[in-house]
Amino acid sequence: MHATTVIIGGGQAGLAMSRCLLDRSIDHVVLERGAVANSWRNERWDSLRLLTPNWQCRLPGYAYAGDDPDGFMTASEVVDVIAAYAKTVAAPIQTDTTVTSVRRTDDGYCVTTDQGEWSCETVVLASGAFNVPHLPAFASALPSSVATLSAMAYRNPQELDAGGVMVVGASASGVQIAAEIQRSGRQVTLAVGEHVRGPRVYRDRDIHWWMEAAGVLNERYDEVDDIVRARRVPSMQLAGSPEKATFDLNALTSTGVQLAGRLANINEGRAQFSGSLRNKCELADLKLGRLLDTIDEWATANGLDDSTPPPHRFPPTVVDTSPRLTMDLTTGEVETIIWATGFRPDYSWLDVAVLDAKGMIRHDGGVVESPGMYLLGSPFLRRRKSSFIDGARADAPELVVELKTHLDHTTRTTRANSSTWFGTPETRT
Numbered sequence: 001m002h003a004t005t006v007i008i009g010g011g012q013a014g015l016a017m018s019r020c021l022l023d024r025s026i027d028h029v030v031l032e033r034g035a036v037a038n039s040w041r042n043e044r045w046d047s048l049r050l051l052t053p054n055w056q057c058r059l060p061g062y063a064y065a066g067d068d069p070d071g072f073m074t075a076s077e078v079v080d081v082i083a084a085y086a087k088t089v090a091a092p093i094q095t096d097t098t099v100t101s102v103r104r105t106d107d108g109y110c111v112t113t114d115q116g117e118w119s120c121e122t123v124v125l126a127s128g129a130f131n132v133p134h135l136p137a138f139a140s141a142l143p144s145s146v147a148t149l150s151a152m153a154y155r156n157p158q159e160l161d162a163g164g165v166m167v168v169g170a171s172a173s174g175v176q177i178a179a180e181i182q183r184s185g186r187q188v189t190l191a192v193g194e195h196v197r198g199p200r201v202y203r204d205r206d207i208h209w210w211m212e213a214a215g216v217l218n219e220r221y222d223e224v225d226d227i228v229r230a231r232r233v234p235s236m237q238l239a240g241s242p243e244k245a246t247f248d249l250n251a252l253t254s255t256g257v258q259l260a261g262r263l264a265n266i267n268e269g270r271a272q273f274s275g276s277l278r279n280k281c282e283l284a285d286l287k288l289g290r291l292l293d294t295i296d297e298w299a300t301a302n303g304l305d306d307s308t309p310p311p312h313r314f315p316p317t318v319v320d321t322s323p324r325l326t327m328d329l330t331t332g333e334v335e336t337i338i339w340a341t342g343f344r345p346d347y348s349w350l351d352v353a354v355l356d357a358k359g360m361i362r363h364d365g366g367v368v369e370s371p372g373m374y375l376l377g378s379p380f381l382r383r384r385k386s387s388f389i390d391g392a393r394a395d396a397p398e399l400v401v402e403l404k405t406h407l408d409h410t411t412r413t414t415r416a417n418s419s420t421w422f423g424t425p426e427t428r429t
């Protein structure tokens with residue numbers, strides 16, 4: 001089988017790309033191992049709502065038109081939106097098709113699947129940036145009496161053993177899961193490393209509204225000082241709830257969640273926490289202040305000061321003067337540990353040498369270091385919001401331009417080569 005372009009992944013990124021290719025009449029196929037929006041169907045906990053407001057759920061040719069633009073969709077509502085998008089776009093998608101290998105050929109790529117083989121000139125990796133949980137190496141040293149699962153496997157508090165729970169990691173997933181389990185009546189200890197603090201609402205508007213309007217979410221990958229570092233910044237402590245609640249550490253501790261520093265090691269049944277909790281919290285408070293400064297400056301420059309409440313600052317994060325540094329994991333204080341320590345992409349099927357030492361794709365704004373290969377949906381791919389749904393809307397049309405340029409160039413080169421072989425019209429006799 002042959003297509004000019006093979007897109008791997010039928011999530012929002014793959015479908016956004018499909019829509020952009022259809023606009024340019026570039027023939028392609030979307031290969032998806034499960035059903036459309038597989039990750040939203042199978043890899044989210046039960047209560048998850050988008051942390052991005054509904055109005056920000058946009059894709060090329062699609063804008064939210066419901067009656068709750070400032071609300072937050074549930075995961076199953078996201079599935080509905082993406083599945084409907086696939087139908088409207090009429091994406092040429094082949095579901096239940098797992099890509100098992102991608103390798104380079106003389107004129108493009110060979111994509112092997114469990115349903116046969118595709119040859120193509122260009123390939124788009126839209127297989128997701130959050131495929132597998134990322135656990136620290138010492139996770140395997142956990143005593144067998146403690147149950148353990150990742151944020152990806154977690155579904156709801158009722159499925160957990162009774163007793164205390166430690167959630168490791170205080171980014172968006174960690175704070176949401178910690179808050180929900182604490183509400184269920186279990187004592188939660190949250191191990192907090194580097195994190196990004198964010199209020200849900202500031203000066204009467206959603207923080208995502210401000211970040212979009214002030215250009216923060218649209219900051220481009222080639223404008224930041226250190227893109228490698230920027231791509232590793234943890235997600236902001238946000239959740240989408242009908243009450244528009246804030247999920248920062250102060251909000252969590254007010255419900256009884258206990259804080260500890262970053263979980264640094266597990267040794268002979270004891271958890272060892274870093275002593276840097278206060279520093280990490282001070283840094284997060286400082287960075288929040290800088291973000292709000294940016295927003296306030298933008299609001300003033302754009303004449304919003306009269307129509308919005310005045311600038312203000314949030315109280316500093318409250319941290320115990322001497323937070324605990326160890327915990328005996330054999331006493332039953334904690335029955336379950338949930339790793340909310342981030343996710344990584346899975347490229348175990350990619351047989352092209354484009355991965356760096358950390359297993360991430362080497363690319364320049366989604367143009368991978370292998371001609372005709374493109375990446376979509378990765379953190380800060382082309383702009384700060386690249387891994388969001390709204391990021392696929394912005395990035396896919398730009399990547400299609402790159403892909404089309406490559407196709408035009410290879411067509412010209414092939415034509416030139418064949419004219420050399422057969423002789424140009426002028427030299428033919």
Ligand SMILES: Cc1cc2nc3c(=O)[nH]c(=O)nc-3n(C[C@H](O)[C@H](O)[C@H](O)COP(=O)(O)OP(=O)(O)OC[C@H]3O[C@@H](n4cnc5c(N)ncnc54)[C@H](O)[C@@H]3O)c2cc1C
Nearest residue numbers: 009011012013033038039050051052099127128377388389
């Ligand atoms: C917990 C969590 C919460 C998030 N919340 C938000 C939010 O509130 N708002 C927001 O905008 N974004 C959010 N995101 C980020 C992002 O929108 C999602 O991760 C989204 O699923 C990414 O879409 P995607 O199309 O890039 O990747 P995915 O949705 O992961 O799609 C990739 C597809 O590729 C398929 N695939 C993978 N490997 C293969 C293979 N070898 N062969 C065939 N198919 C394959 C997968 O089955 C999957 O369907 C969240 C992410 C996570 C993890």
